Amino acid sequence: MRDLARYQEAYAALPFETEQLRIRKRKLLEFLRTYRPRSILEIGCGMDPLFQHYDDFDYLKIVEPADLFFRNATFLASEDHRIEVVSGTLEDNVESLATHGYDFLIISSLLHEIADPSRILMSARTLCNATSIIHVNVPNAWSLHRVLAMQMGLINDVHQISDVQVRMQQAHTFDIESLATLAKNCRFRVIDEGTFFIKPFAHAQMAGLRDSGFLTAQMIDGLYDLSAYLPKFGSEIYMNLMVDL
Secondary structure, three states, X not given: OOOHHHHHHHXXXXXXXXXXXXXXXXXXXXXXXXXXXXXXXEEOOOOOOHHHOOOOOOEEEEEEOOHHHHHHHHHHOOOOOOEEEEEOOOHHHHHHHOOOOOOEEEEEOOHHHOOOHHHHHHHHHOOOOOOOEEEEEEEEOOOHHHHHHHHOOOOOOXXXXXXXXXXXXXXXXXXXXXXXXXXXXXXXXXEEEEEEOOOOOOHHHHHHHHHHOOOOHHHHHHHHHHOOOOOXXXXXXXXXXXXXX
16 A cells, blocks of 8 residues: 555655656646546646646546645635545545546546556546546656666666655556556557657756756757657656547
């Protein structure tokens, strides 16, 4: 069982995660502006819930098991009647969540952190209708920084669990093929997939380059766009899924 208190502390201390979170949100927002869903379910919001960046919805529900993140989202959403925040896991709240339909469900930076990711996908599936879209993102085993580490002899294989993953209690290292297989086994079809943001170095090294002033905002934008030319090697994978009827 994951130690959520320890996870919250490790998350807050993780170098470069603020930038990675911003980049992750950037990709998600691209899809939200394309699909323009009216009802949204955010499964795990961390310290930066979606509604701080996106306002074009009629109803937004958040389910968040970590107490610090739940309390933060509840406080931030307290004056917006369109938003409801639920404490607990998706799996434990399926029945109450099913009282509302959802056009768009978000499982961001989560599947790699839990022992049985199929369980959360199958729970999410019960909340989908024929047109619902589930947006998923996870770290990419073939991220350029992991490939570099393998070539340097620091790891034996890009799928090897790193020290950071151990601290973050992460159970899986996905590539596009294994994530697609998981989705198919949970009876979803993939309608869009890819990787984004080329990250040449590990989190701590990227943070050091940023803090020194070498890694600028313009350079980060360039690394985001660079994944179009290196489509396998982005630091994260995204997938948009629909129920396979």
